[in-house]
Amino acid sequence: GAVVSQHPSRVICKSGTSVKIECRSLDFQATTMFWYRQFPKQSLMLMATSNEGSKATYEQGVEKDKFLINHASLTLSTLTVTSAHPEDSSFYICSATEIAGAGELFFGEGSRLTVL
Amino acid sequence: DAKTTQPPSMDCAEGRAANLPCNHSTISGNEYVYWYRQIHSQGPQYIIHGLKNNETNEMASLIITEDRKSSTLILPHATLRDTAVYYCIVREPWGAQKLVFGQGTRLTINP
Numbered sequence: 172g173a174v175v176s177q178h179p180s181r182v183i184c185k186s187g188t189s190v191k192i193e194c195r196s197l198d199f200q201a202t203t204m205f206w207y208r209q210f211p212k213q214s215l216m217l218m219a220t221s222n223e224g225s226k227a228t229y230e231q232g233v234e235k236d237k238f239l240i241n242h243a244s245l246t247l248s249t250l251t252v253t254s255a256h257p258e259d260s261s262f263y264i265c266s267a268t269e270i271a272g273a274g275e276l277f278f279g280e281g282s283r284l285t286v287l
Numbered sequence: 288d289a290k291t292t293q294p295p296s297m298d299c300a301e302g303r304a305a306n307l308p309c310n311h312s313t314i315s316g317n318e319y320v321y322w323y324r325q326i327h328s329q330g331p332q333y334i335i336h337g338l339k340n341n342e343t344n345e346m347a348s349l350i351i352t353e354d355r356k357s358s359t360l361i362l363p364h365a366t367l368r369d370t371a372v373y374y375c376i377v378r379e380p381w382g383a384q385k386l387v388f389g390q391g392t393r394l395t396i397n398p
Contacts, residue, residue, distance in 0.1 A: 215388040264330050278330035
């Protein structure tokens, strides 16, 4: 099946710094990627829809200035958590679907962010 | 909001069939039923999806009722590695259509 890769898988940063997480579709092109975050023992919460070459669409309650999303190519989307705080500590997951695929979304391995 | 309802947890003995139910009474004509699972601290893994016919692949079978208001995911011979949270999601199959997760079912396979 299609492969989606995230990097880094784990990151620890100090409060106030910014962290960038990359999401790559390794063997297919994806015009749309999705970013989720997941707190312990909770389900995945959709943060935003990332569209190649245009601005991301954010879900209600998600601060677009805090969670910067860039989708500069058909194989790469990035999520930057700006001025991170301990409450931003979470598991961030991206997903993508093939342009000409059957509709299934493929997920990355996730990136665990810990803000000290 | 998620459009599906699943039991929060289930147990199954290793080697037996695990049958996971899902209610999606408000499903629309264009929406497919998708199943994913998430093993602890990993990204969700695609299992299977279908529109109205029953589907089977190397991982599981999907049984959708005739009125499409509910479905059952069947893992025919559950193993310990099948312990995970299973999510049932309805969605239109177009690339830009987002996947909204509910709470899922935490399936525990017991030895």
